[in-house]
Amino acid sequence: MRYIMTIVWAVLISAAVSYVLTSMGGEPFVLSEALILSAVFVVAAFILGDGVLKEKSN
Template sequence: MRWFSKQPTIELLQGEVFDVRYIMTIIWSVLIAAAVSYVLTSMGGEPFVVGDALVLAAVFAIFAFIMGDGVLKTEN
């Protein structure tokens, strides 16, 4: 007996990859923005503020979404 009623199709797998791409972009943006914000505030002698790092992460993520889906889109 099969565990799945239907076998996964290419469309279903492409949809899952599409969702994971956005999730991983957000995770990496938060990590990179936190590191950049921490280094820059440490160099300036200011306290590290998580809210500022999250704003920078949002800017990074939006930039990555625009570049990935719009500007760098390959034509098939």
Template structure:
């Protein structure tokens, strides 16, 4: 479930970032670029959550 929520939030956040940056630059919004950014965000969250930021007691 946490992977699905991470992907969901990555898509929303990357869409907002892409929209704001492309509108500031005067470029057209491209959904595929936003989805690629969401994939990068998701992989980063998965690597950080499972590998780097684990609790070792």
């Protein structure tokens, strides 16, 4: 379930970031670019969550 929610939040956040940045630049919003950005966010979240920031058990 946490993987599904990570993907959902990554898509929502990357779409918002992409929309704001393209609006500021005067460019048209392209959904495919937002989805590529969300894939980057998902991979980064999975690597950080499962690898780098994992709690050490004693």
